[in-house]
Amino acid sequence: MEETMNTVSQDGDSDMECSDNDCFDDYDYYNTADDNDIEQIDPSKTDPEYFEYECLTEEQVERLLNETVEVLSNNLQITPSLAKVLLHSHGWAVAVIVAKYRGNPDHLLISSRVKPSTVPPTTNNCSRYMTCPVCVTPQISDKFFSLSCAHLFCKDCWTMHFEVQINQGISTAISCMARDCEVLAPEDFVLKHLSRPNMREKYQQYTFQDYVKSHPELRFCPGPNCQVVIRSREPKAKRSVCCQCKTVFCFKCGMDYHAPTDCHVIKKWLTKCADDSETANYISAHTKDCPNCHICIEKNGGCNHMQCYNCKYDFCWMCLGDWKAHGSEYYECSRYKENPNIAHESVHAQAREALKKYLHYYERWENHSKSLKLEAHTLEKLKARINQKVMAGLGTWIDWQYLFTAAGLLAKCRYTLQYTYPYAYYMETGPRKELFEYQQAQLEAEIENLSWKIERAETTDRGDLENQMDIAEKRRTTLLKDFLDV
Incomplete structure (x- = not known):
């Protein structure tokens, strides 16, 4: 892997930046605007999703870990191997380890499973030969080894134990072979x-993976098959994008990015x-009947505003x-109306109400997931339609680029909206939930x-569409500012 570091710089001089606003390809939902002619402002103060991080290679991570090991090793005058055990068990917090070591070194070593909790009995065996408790083979005593627990086993048995x-x-979790010894x-x-x-290579590969997983940053x-490691000095449940494979994920849990829903809830x-x-399969059908003429209609786009072709x-x-009702001041479609008397109903009635509530949120969650996929088809149709207009002399590709920007912003907003439904499902009823649903x-x-x-x-006024884009993005940002836990 090419050894490069992609970092966020405060002065903007880095060749490749990897903040929450860069390092995205042309199809990324968040890459929707050209900021060249816009006055630059501090995104950390205005963007609730702003997140600083670095994309590191394995070599850079190994160097970072080794530097931490060296600091602790020199500070406490211990071996690098012991320093790694302590760092791995304490989340690589050097200051915490040093404080505990100076306060009560024995307690630290015991809690880190470096020393046994009970003092091992001393043996005065001066015999030249010993019998291994595992293979029950008499061997010369020079071939026996033990950890701090003093449980002696022959070299061959240690090797077999480690390889298994x-x-x-x-x-990093390999322990002594003795029974109940940790x-x-x-x-x-x-x-x-x-x-x-x-075997040495495999062991070092596994220890490296364990060290990275235990490091909070x-x-x-x-x-x-991506070997990139993301580093952030402020580990939060924020949107991260790999600068190599472009995978988008939540830094804290590693799952798909899920704001405003937190990791535990998602x-x-x-x-x-x-x-x-x-249970939810039956609501996943692609067809519904028109509520006016009852003809069967198939949804073939991302928009939920339907017009019956009949x-x-x-x-x-x-x-x-009726869609006209959706243009009113309070858009009720996304709100679930709780039964205020459900606590006094029978167990079966409560179960039906619980299922009804779940299906309400699940249907909307699934619908927006499908809409995101359908909008990819809409984008292809948009490209074909614009191509026809350009060929007919109705503007150039540059004249129509704002539609692609609008489509990208739409996907970005819909992605956020999709993850508002798990958030709302688990919210307790009250004023805060009412504000969220509004x-x-x-x-x-x-x-x-x-x-x-x-x-x-077809003939959309550019100013009108860009105004609608601004309104939608402001709605999205306001919701995240108020409800995104950081």
Whole structure:
């Protein structure tokens, strides 16, 4: 892998920046505007999703880890191997380890599984030969080794033990072979007993992965076969983008970016969706009947503002209500109306209400997920339509580029809206939820207006569309500022 570091710089002099506003390809939802002619402002104060991080190679990460090991090793006058054990068990917090070591070194070493909790009995065995407790073979005593727990085993048994553990993917958690002994084998002790190069390489690969996973400032890029490690000095549940494979993910949990929903809630939601997927399957159909003439309609675009091709009735795909009502001050489609008397109902009634509530949020979650995919098809149709206009002399490609910018912003807003539904599902009823649902409804209304205008942009006035884009993005940003936990 080419050794390059992509960092965020405060003065903007870096060749490649990797903040939340850069390093995205042409199809990224967030790459929607050209800031060359716009006065630059501090995004950390205005953008609720702003996040500073670095994209590092394995060599750079190893250098970073080794420097930390060296600092602790020199500070406490201990071996680098022991320093790695302490750092791995304490989240690479040098200051915390030093304070604990100077306060009570024995307690630190015992809690880190470097020393046994009980003092091992001393043995005065001066015999030249010993019998290994594992292979029960008498061997010369020089071939026996032990950890700080003083449990002696022959070299061959140690080697076999380490190779078995490594083949199972275990490295930093390899402990003594003695029964109920939890003392960990440090790196130098393990490597001393591994003679085969492939086993040494596999062990070092696994330990490196464990060190990165235990470091709060580091996270492997979850992209397939990607070796990049992301580093942030302020680890938060923020949007990260790998500068190599362009994978977008949440830095804190490594899952798909999920603002405004936090990591714990999105895990609960995805688990629930997986468990209840069969129950929710029937609502995933692509067709519904027109509420006016009852003819079957298939949804083939991302917009939820539907117009029946038969009777021209305008309605909402989600609630099947008159679309005119969706333009009112309070957009009700996204709100779930709780039954105020449900606590006094029977167990069966409560179960039905719980399922009804889940399906309400799941249907909207799934709908926006599908809309994002359908808008990719809409983008292709948009390209074809613009190409026809250009060929007919109705403007140039540059004249029509604003439509692609609008489509990118639409996807960005819809992506955020999709993740508002798990957030709302788990919110407790109260004023804060009412405020959230109000902002969610306003965002959804503006998204649908933008989607409708883009899909029918035959002669759309550019100023009107850009104004709609500005409104939708402001709705999205306001919601994140108020409800995104940082």
